[in-house]
Protein backbone atom coordinates (compact mmCIF):
# COMPACT_ATOMS: atom_id res chain seq x y z
CA UNK A 1 0.00 0.00 0.00
CA UNK A 2 2.84 2.34 0.87
CA UNK A 3 4.37 1.76 -2.53
CA UNK A 4 0.99 2.42 -4.20
CA UNK A 5 0.69 5.72 -2.35
CA UNK A 6 4.15 6.75 -3.46
CA UNK A 7 3.34 5.94 -7.09
CA UNK A 8 0.09 7.88 -6.93
CA UNK A 9 1.80 10.89 -5.36
CA UNK A 10 4.54 10.79 -7.99
CA UNK A 11 2.57 10.10 -11.16
CA UNK A 12 -1.18 10.05 -10.75
CA UNK A 13 -2.18 13.29 -9.14
CA UNK A 14 -5.81 14.22 -9.12
CA UNK A 15 -6.60 10.79 -7.65
CA UNK A 16 -8.55 10.81 -4.41
CA UNK A 17 -10.88 7.92 -3.76
CA UNK A 18 -10.70 6.85 -7.42
CA UNK A 19 -7.53 6.52 -9.44
CA UNK A 20 -7.02 9.00 -12.24
CA UNK A 21 -4.66 7.49 -14.75
CA UNK A 22 -3.17 9.96 -17.23
CA UNK A 23 -5.90 12.38 -16.25
CA UNK A 24 -8.69 9.88 -16.99
CA UNK A 25 -10.89 8.31 -14.30
CA UNK A 26 -10.29 4.58 -14.19
CA UNK A 27 -14.08 4.02 -14.23
CA UNK A 28 -14.26 5.76 -17.60
CA UNK A 29 -11.57 3.48 -19.02
CA UNK A 30 -13.30 0.40 -17.61
CA UNK A 31 -16.69 1.53 -18.97
CA UNK A 32 -15.34 2.30 -22.40
CA UNK A 33 -13.04 -0.67 -22.94
CA UNK A 34 -14.24 -3.30 -20.46
CA UNK A 35 -11.95 -5.29 -18.19
CA UNK A 36 -9.33 -6.63 -17.94
CA UNK A 37 -7.07 -4.15 -19.71
CA UNK A 38 -3.60 -2.69 -19.81
CA UNK A 39 -3.16 1.08 -19.96
CA UNK A 40 0.00 3.13 -20.51
CA UNK A 41 0.39 6.73 -19.44
CA UNK A 42 2.45 8.94 -21.74
CA UNK A 43 3.20 11.46 -19.01
CA UNK A 44 4.89 8.80 -16.88
CA UNK A 45 7.00 7.76 -19.87
CA UNK A 46 8.01 11.41 -20.28
CA UNK A 47 8.95 11.70 -16.63
CA UNK A 48 11.05 8.55 -16.46
CA UNK A 49 12.65 9.26 -19.81
CA UNK A 50 13.78 12.76 -18.92
CA UNK A 51 14.96 11.65 -15.50
CA UNK A 52 17.22 9.01 -17.04
CA UNK A 53 18.39 11.16 -19.94
CA UNK A 54 19.45 13.91 -17.53
CA UNK A 55 21.51 11.41 -15.54
CA UNK A 56 23.44 10.22 -18.60
CA UNK A 57 26.47 12.06 -19.99
CA UNK A 58 26.04 13.59 -23.47
CA UNK A 59 28.23 10.90 -25.09
CA UNK A 60 25.62 8.30 -24.16
CA UNK A 61 22.96 7.03 -26.56
CA UNK A 62 19.93 5.10 -25.34
CA UNK A 63 18.70 1.98 -27.12
CA UNK A 64 15.31 1.00 -25.76
CA UNK A 65 15.11 -2.77 -25.19
CA UNK A 66 12.03 -3.86 -27.15
CA UNK A 67 11.33 -7.03 -25.19
CA UNK A 68 10.34 -5.04 -22.09
CA UNK A 69 7.26 -3.82 -24.00
CA UNK A 70 7.04 -4.15 -27.79
CA UNK A 71 3.89 -2.07 -28.29
CA UNK A 72 4.15 0.14 -31.39
CA UNK A 73 3.21 3.32 -29.59
CA UNK A 74 5.83 2.73 -26.94
CA UNK A 75 8.50 2.14 -29.62
CA UNK A 76 7.42 5.31 -31.40
CA UNK A 77 7.65 7.25 -28.18
CA UNK A 78 11.30 6.28 -27.71
CA UNK A 79 12.12 6.80 -31.39
CA UNK A 80 10.72 10.31 -31.11
CA UNK A 81 13.19 10.92 -28.27
CA UNK A 82 16.12 9.96 -30.50
CA UNK A 83 16.61 6.46 -29.06
CA UNK A 84 17.65 3.43 -31.03
CA UNK A 85 16.10 0.01 -30.43
CA UNK A 86 17.68 -3.16 -29.08
CA UNK A 87 15.98 -6.31 -30.38
CA UNK A 88 16.31 -10.03 -29.71
CA UNK A 89 14.35 -11.59 -32.59
CA UNK A 90 13.20 -10.92 -36.14
CA UNK A 91 9.69 -10.47 -34.79
CA UNK A 92 11.01 -7.53 -32.80
CA UNK A 93 12.94 -6.35 -35.86
CA UNK A 94 9.68 -6.24 -37.83
CA UNK A 95 7.95 -4.36 -35.03
CA UNK A 96 10.82 -1.86 -34.96
CA UNK A 97 10.59 -1.27 -38.72
CA UNK A 98 6.82 -0.96 -38.52
CA UNK A 99 7.21 1.67 -35.83
CA UNK A 100 9.33 3.65 -38.30
CA UNK A 101 12.80 2.82 -37.00
CA UNK A 102 15.67 3.02 -39.51
CA UNK A 103 17.56 -0.32 -39.62
CA UNK A 104 20.77 1.57 -38.83
CA UNK A 105 19.34 2.40 -35.39
CA UNK A 106 18.68 -1.23 -34.47
CA UNK A 107 20.95 -3.60 -32.53
CA UNK A 108 20.35 -7.34 -32.48
CA UNK A 109 21.53 -9.18 -29.36
CA UNK A 110 20.57 -12.54 -27.90
CA UNK A 111 21.64 -16.17 -28.19
CA UNK A 112 20.42 -18.61 -30.82
CA UNK A 113 19.88 -16.24 -33.72
CA UNK A 114 18.98 -18.42 -36.68
CA UNK A 115 20.53 -18.31 -40.12
CA UNK A 116 17.25 -16.96 -41.51
CA UNK A 117 17.08 -14.25 -38.86
CA UNK A 118 20.65 -13.16 -39.49
CA UNK A 119 20.08 -13.13 -43.22
CA UNK A 120 16.98 -11.00 -42.87
CA UNK A 121 18.54 -8.31 -40.66
CA UNK A 122 21.81 -8.17 -42.60
CA UNK A 123 19.97 -7.79 -45.90
CA UNK A 124 18.21 -4.80 -44.37
CA UNK A 125 21.57 -3.40 -43.24
CA UNK A 126 20.94 -3.47 -39.50
CA UNK A 127 23.06 -1.15 -37.29
CA UNK A 128 24.94 -4.01 -35.63
CA UNK A 129 24.62 -7.63 -34.61
CA UNK A 130 25.95 -8.47 -31.18
CA UNK A 131 27.88 -11.70 -31.33
CA UNK A 132 27.08 -14.39 -28.79
CA UNK A 133 29.28 -17.24 -30.10
CA UNK A 134 32.05 -18.11 -32.54
CA UNK A 135 29.62 -19.98 -34.78
CA UNK A 136 27.51 -16.87 -35.03
CA UNK A 137 30.55 -15.03 -36.38
CA UNK A 138 31.02 -17.72 -39.02
CA UNK A 139 27.38 -17.51 -40.05
CA UNK A 140 27.38 -13.73 -40.24
CA UNK A 141 30.58 -13.73 -42.25
CA UNK A 142 29.14 -16.19 -44.77
CA UNK A 143 25.95 -14.16 -45.19
CA UNK A 144 27.91 -10.90 -45.52
CA UNK A 145 30.07 -12.51 -48.20
CA UNK A 146 26.94 -13.48 -50.15
CA UNK A 147 25.61 -9.93 -49.78
CA UNK A 148 28.95 -8.53 -50.90
CA UNK A 149 29.46 -6.17 -47.97
CA UNK A 150 30.92 -6.45 -44.50
CA UNK A 151 28.62 -6.81 -41.48
CA UNK A 152 28.88 -4.53 -38.45
CA UNK A 153 29.26 -6.55 -35.28
CA UNK A 154 29.96 -5.99 -31.61
CA UNK A 155 31.24 -8.68 -29.27
CA UNK A 156 29.06 -9.42 -26.32
CA UNK A 157 31.41 -10.34 -23.50
CA UNK A 158 30.60 -12.58 -20.57
CA UNK A 159 32.90 -11.02 -17.97
CA UNK A 160 34.88 -12.87 -15.35
CA UNK A 161 33.34 -11.09 -12.40
CA UNK A 162 29.82 -11.09 -11.16
CA UNK A 163 27.70 -8.02 -10.47
CA UNK A 164 25.86 -8.61 -7.22
CA UNK A 165 22.43 -7.38 -6.32
CA UNK A 166 20.35 -7.85 -9.44
CA UNK A 167 17.44 -10.27 -9.78
CA UNK A 168 19.21 -12.17 -12.51
CA UNK A 169 22.98 -12.43 -12.32
CA UNK A 170 24.90 -12.84 -15.46
CA UNK A 171 28.66 -12.86 -15.51
CA UNK A 172 31.50 -14.73 -13.84
CA UNK A 173 29.86 -18.08 -14.54
CA UNK A 174 29.10 -20.35 -17.49
CA UNK A 175 26.41 -18.71 -19.61
CA UNK A 176 24.73 -19.07 -22.99
CA UNK A 177 25.23 -15.31 -23.49
CA UNK A 178 28.26 -13.67 -25.04
CA UNK A 179 31.86 -14.72 -25.49
CA UNK A 180 33.76 -15.57 -22.30
CA UNK A 181 36.14 -12.77 -21.43
CA UNK A 182 38.95 -15.32 -21.39
CA UNK A 183 38.42 -15.69 -25.16
CA UNK A 184 38.24 -11.96 -25.96
CA UNK A 185 41.52 -11.79 -27.88
CA UNK A 186 40.80 -14.99 -29.78
CA UNK A 187 37.36 -13.68 -30.79
CA UNK A 188 38.78 -10.34 -31.87
CA UNK A 189 41.54 -12.04 -33.89
CA UNK A 190 38.90 -14.19 -35.61
CA UNK A 191 36.91 -11.06 -36.53
CA UNK A 192 39.88 -8.87 -37.52
CA UNK A 193 41.15 -11.44 -39.98
CA UNK A 194 37.77 -11.56 -41.74
CA UNK A 195 37.11 -8.91 -44.43
CA UNK A 196 33.35 -9.48 -44.07
CA UNK A 197 33.22 -8.61 -40.38
CA UNK A 198 33.63 -5.09 -39.12
CA UNK A 199 34.06 -4.87 -35.34
CA UNK A 200 32.44 -1.78 -33.94
CA UNK A 201 32.71 -2.43 -30.26
CA UNK A 202 31.92 -4.49 -27.22
CA UNK A 203 28.76 -5.15 -25.27
CA UNK A 204 28.23 -6.17 -21.69
CA UNK A 205 24.96 -6.98 -19.93
CA UNK A 206 25.33 -8.39 -16.49
CA UNK A 207 21.99 -8.40 -14.76
CA UNK A 208 18.49 -7.04 -14.61
CA UNK A 209 16.56 -5.19 -11.87
CA UNK A 210 19.63 -3.54 -10.31
CA UNK A 211 18.72 -0.87 -7.76
CA UNK A 212 22.20 -0.01 -6.49
CA UNK A 213 24.08 2.55 -8.61
CA UNK A 214 27.41 1.24 -7.27
CA UNK A 215 26.73 -2.12 -8.93
CA UNK A 216 25.87 -0.50 -12.24
CA UNK A 217 28.95 1.69 -12.08
CA UNK A 218 31.23 -1.25 -11.22
CA UNK A 219 29.80 -3.03 -14.23
CA UNK A 220 30.44 0.00 -16.46
CA UNK A 221 34.05 0.23 -15.20
CA UNK A 222 34.46 -3.41 -16.10
CA UNK A 223 33.05 -2.60 -19.55
CA UNK A 224 35.59 0.18 -19.99
CA UNK A 225 38.46 -2.14 -19.03
CA UNK A 226 37.30 -4.73 -21.57
CA UNK A 227 36.87 -2.00 -24.19
CA UNK A 228 40.44 -0.80 -23.63
CA UNK A 229 41.75 -4.33 -24.03
CA UNK A 230 39.72 -4.75 -27.21
CA UNK A 231 40.99 -1.45 -28.64
CA UNK A 232 44.57 -2.56 -27.94
CA UNK A 233 43.99 -5.73 -29.89
CA UNK A 234 42.20 -3.95 -32.73
CA UNK A 235 44.86 -1.21 -32.71
CA UNK A 236 42.09 1.28 -33.24
CA UNK A 237 39.63 3.17 -31.03
CA UNK A 238 36.34 1.42 -30.42
CA UNK A 239 33.29 2.90 -32.10
CA UNK A 240 30.84 1.61 -29.52
CA UNK A 241 30.77 0.47 -25.92
CA UNK A 242 27.39 -0.89 -24.89
CA UNK A 243 26.88 -1.18 -21.13
CA UNK A 244 23.59 -3.07 -21.42
CA UNK A 245 20.36 -2.52 -19.51
CA UNK A 246 19.45 -3.63 -16.04
CA UNK A 247 18.37 -0.41 -14.31
CA UNK A 248 15.75 -1.46 -11.80
CA UNK A 249 12.56 -0.09 -10.31
CA UNK A 250 11.40 -0.87 -6.75
CA UNK A 251 8.43 -3.27 -6.68
CA UNK A 252 8.52 -4.66 -3.17
CA UNK A 253 8.54 -3.38 0.43
CA UNK A 254 12.02 -2.37 1.52
CA UNK A 255 13.27 -1.64 -2.00
CA UNK A 256 14.49 1.87 -2.77
CA UNK A 257 14.38 3.67 -6.12
CA UNK A 258 17.64 3.68 -8.02
CA UNK A 259 19.53 6.78 -6.86
CA UNK A 260 19.97 8.53 -10.19
CA UNK A 261 21.93 11.40 -8.70
CA UNK A 262 24.59 8.99 -7.41
CA UNK A 263 24.51 7.21 -10.77
CA UNK A 264 24.94 10.51 -12.64
CA UNK A 265 27.82 11.53 -10.39
CA UNK A 266 29.54 8.18 -10.92
CA UNK A 267 29.17 8.47 -14.68
CA UNK A 268 30.66 11.97 -14.67
CA UNK A 269 33.72 10.56 -12.89
CA UNK A 270 33.89 7.58 -15.23
CA UNK A 271 33.81 9.82 -18.31
CA UNK A 272 36.45 12.13 -16.81
CA UNK A 273 38.74 9.10 -16.48
CA UNK A 274 38.31 7.94 -20.08
CA UNK A 275 38.00 11.20 -21.99
CA UNK A 276 41.73 11.52 -22.59
CA UNK A 277 42.17 7.84 -23.52
CA UNK A 278 42.95 7.61 -27.27
CA UNK A 279 41.44 4.11 -27.32
CA UNK A 280 38.06 5.65 -26.56
CA UNK A 281 38.20 8.71 -28.78
CA UNK A 282 34.92 9.39 -30.53
CA UNK A 283 33.40 6.31 -28.93
CA UNK A 284 29.64 6.17 -28.66
CA UNK A 285 28.64 4.88 -25.23
CA UNK A 286 25.36 3.06 -25.11
CA UNK A 287 22.85 1.79 -22.59
CA UNK A 288 19.85 -0.38 -23.44
CA UNK A 289 17.35 -0.19 -20.61
CA UNK A 290 13.90 -1.70 -20.85
CA UNK A 291 12.26 -2.00 -17.46
CA UNK A 292 13.38 1.37 -16.12
CA UNK A 293 11.91 3.24 -19.07
CA UNK A 294 8.47 1.61 -19.24
CA UNK A 295 7.82 -0.31 -16.03
CA UNK A 296 6.10 2.44 -14.08
CA UNK A 297 4.04 3.76 -17.01
CA UNK A 298 1.75 0.72 -17.22
CA UNK A 299 -1.16 -0.56 -15.16
CA UNK A 300 -3.14 -3.79 -15.43
CA UNK A 301 -6.78 -3.41 -14.38
CA UNK A 302 -9.19 -6.22 -13.51
CA UNK A 303 -12.72 -6.33 -12.11
CA UNK A 304 -13.81 -8.21 -9.00
CA UNK A 305 -16.09 -11.00 -10.16
CA UNK A 306 -16.59 -12.99 -6.96
CA UNK A 307 -15.57 -13.00 -3.33
CA UNK A 308 -15.44 -16.12 -1.26
CA UNK A 309 -14.06 -17.51 1.94
CA UNK A 310 -12.43 -20.87 2.20
CA UNK A 311 -11.70 -22.10 5.71
CA UNK A 312 -11.45 -18.55 6.97
CA UNK A 313 -9.34 -17.19 4.14
CA UNK A 314 -10.71 -14.48 1.85
CA UNK A 315 -10.34 -14.82 -1.90
CA UNK A 316 -11.04 -11.92 -4.25
CA UNK A 317 -11.69 -13.51 -7.62
CA UNK A 318 -11.01 -11.20 -10.52
CA UNK A 319 -11.47 -11.46 -14.29
CA UNK A 320 -7.75 -11.57 -15.15
CA UNK A 321 -4.70 -13.38 -13.87
CA UNK A 322 -1.41 -15.03 -14.67
CA UNK A 323 -2.31 -15.61 -18.34
CA UNK A 324 -2.21 -11.81 -18.73
CA UNK A 325 0.41 -10.96 -16.15
CA UNK A 326 2.76 -13.81 -15.42
CA UNK A 327 5.32 -11.66 -13.60
CA UNK A 328 2.81 -10.28 -11.08
CA UNK A 329 1.75 -13.85 -10.29
CA UNK A 330 5.35 -14.52 -9.28
CA UNK A 331 5.88 -17.23 -11.85
CA UNK A 332 8.52 -15.38 -13.88
CA UNK A 333 11.78 -14.29 -12.35
CA UNK A 334 10.83 -14.85 -8.72
CA UNK A 335 11.68 -17.73 -6.43
CA UNK A 336 9.31 -16.72 -3.64
CA UNK A 337 6.24 -14.80 -4.71
CA UNK A 338 6.16 -11.20 -3.55
CA UNK A 339 3.27 -8.90 -4.34
CA UNK A 340 3.44 -6.20 -6.96
CA UNK A 341 1.87 -2.95 -5.75
CA UNK A 342 -1.91 -3.54 -5.98
CA UNK A 343 -4.93 -1.50 -4.91
CA UNK A 344 -8.68 -1.35 -5.20
CA UNK A 345 -8.80 1.56 -7.60
CA UNK A 346 -12.20 2.87 -6.52
CA UNK A 347 -11.36 2.73 -2.79
CA UNK A 348 -7.93 4.32 -2.67
CA UNK A 349 -8.42 6.26 0.54
CA UNK A 350 -10.40 3.60 2.38
CA UNK A 351 -8.70 1.86 5.28
CA UNK A 352 -6.86 -1.34 4.37
CA UNK A 353 -8.09 -3.66 7.09
CA UNK A 354 -8.65 -7.07 5.50
CA UNK A 355 -6.13 -9.58 4.28
CA UNK A 356 -7.01 -11.44 1.09
CA UNK A 357 -5.61 -13.27 -1.90
CA UNK A 358 -6.43 -11.78 -5.30
CA UNK A 359 -6.84 -14.72 -7.65
CA UNK A 360 -7.70 -15.14 -11.31
CA UNK A 361 -10.04 -17.41 -13.27
CA UNK A 362 -7.53 -20.09 -14.24
CA UNK A 363 -7.79 -23.58 -12.83
CA UNK A 364 -4.42 -23.54 -11.12
CA UNK A 365 -3.30 -22.47 -7.64
CA UNK A 366 -0.48 -20.53 -9.36
CA UNK A 367 -3.04 -18.02 -10.60
CA UNK A 368 -2.74 -15.36 -7.89
CA UNK A 369 -2.05 -11.71 -8.61
CA UNK A 370 -1.42 -11.03 -4.92
CA UNK A 371 -1.34 -13.08 -1.75
CA UNK A 372 -2.14 -12.03 1.81
CA UNK A 373 -2.46 -8.42 0.82
CA UNK A 374 -4.10 -5.86 3.11
CA UNK A 375 -6.98 -4.10 1.33
CA UNK A 376 -10.16 -2.21 2.09
CA UNK A 377 -13.19 -4.55 2.04
CA UNK A 378 -13.69 -5.47 -1.62
CA UNK A 379 -17.04 -5.88 -3.35
CA UNK A 380 -18.08 -7.45 -6.62
CA UNK A 381 -17.69 -4.81 -9.34
CA UNK A 382 -14.67 -3.09 -7.75
CA UNK A 383 -11.60 -2.55 -9.90
CA UNK A 384 -8.23 -3.87 -8.85
CA UNK A 385 -5.07 -2.38 -10.37
CA UNK A 386 -1.64 -3.93 -10.57
CA UNK A 387 0.76 -1.01 -10.76
CA UNK A 388 4.19 -0.99 -12.44
CA UNK A 389 2.93 -3.22 -15.21
CA UNK A 390 4.55 -1.51 -18.18
CA UNK A 391 7.53 -3.88 -18.52
CA UNK A 392 7.72 -7.68 -18.81
CA UNK A 393 3.99 -7.88 -18.23
CA UNK A 394 1.52 -8.51 -21.07
CA UNK A 395 4.11 -9.59 -23.64
CA UNK A 396 5.85 -11.87 -21.13
CA UNK A 397 2.62 -13.75 -20.36
CA UNK A 398 1.09 -16.98 -21.73
CA UNK A 399 -1.82 -15.16 -23.39
CA UNK A 400 -3.16 -18.34 -24.96
CA UNK A 401 -3.35 -20.35 -21.74
CA UNK A 402 -7.03 -21.28 -21.11
CA UNK A 403 -8.15 -19.39 -24.21
CA UNK A 404 -9.35 -16.20 -22.59
CA UNK A 405 -9.11 -13.24 -24.97
CA UNK A 406 -5.90 -11.22 -24.73
CA UNK A 407 -6.42 -7.96 -22.81
CA UNK A 408 -6.57 -4.74 -24.83
CA UNK A 409 -3.85 -2.10 -24.55
CA UNK A 410 -4.87 1.52 -24.09
CA UNK A 411 -2.79 4.65 -24.47
CA UNK A 412 -3.64 7.56 -22.22
CA UNK A 413 -2.37 11.02 -22.94
CA UNK A 414 -3.45 14.39 -21.56
CA UNK A 415 -6.87 13.23 -20.43
CA UNK A 416 -7.65 11.25 -23.62
CA UNK A 417 -7.51 7.54 -24.25
CA UNK A 418 -6.86 5.61 -27.47
CA UNK A 419 -7.20 1.90 -28.10
CA UNK A 420 -3.82 0.53 -29.26
CA UNK A 421 -4.62 -3.15 -29.41
CA UNK A 422 -8.20 -4.47 -29.27
CA UNK A 423 -9.32 -7.26 -26.97
CA UNK A 424 -8.54 -10.69 -28.33
CA UNK A 425 -5.61 -9.52 -30.47
CA UNK A 426 -2.07 -10.35 -29.64
CA UNK A 427 -0.39 -7.52 -31.48
CA UNK A 428 -1.09 -3.87 -32.21
CA UNK A 429 -2.86 -3.37 -35.50
Ligand SMILES: *Cc1c(COP(=O)(O)O)cnc(C)c1O
Pocket residue numbers: 065067068086088109110205207208209244245246247288289290291292
Ligand atom coordinates in the same frame (compact mmCIF):
# COMPACT_ATOMS: atom_id res chain seq x y z
C1 LIG B 1 16.48 -7.79 -21.77
C2 LIG B 1 17.67 -7.07 -22.24
C3 LIG B 1 17.85 -5.72 -21.91
C4 LIG B 1 16.91 -4.92 -21.04
O1 LIG B 1 17.04 -5.27 -19.69
P1 LIG B 1 16.30 -4.41 -18.53
O2 LIG B 1 16.64 -5.14 -17.30
O3 LIG B 1 14.85 -4.41 -18.85
O4 LIG B 1 16.87 -3.03 -18.59
C5 LIG B 1 18.95 -5.08 -22.44
N1 LIG B 1 19.84 -5.76 -23.22
C6 LIG B 1 19.70 -7.04 -23.54
C7 LIG B 1 20.72 -7.70 -24.39
C8 LIG B 1 18.63 -7.75 -23.05
O5 LIG B 1 18.49 -9.04 -23.34
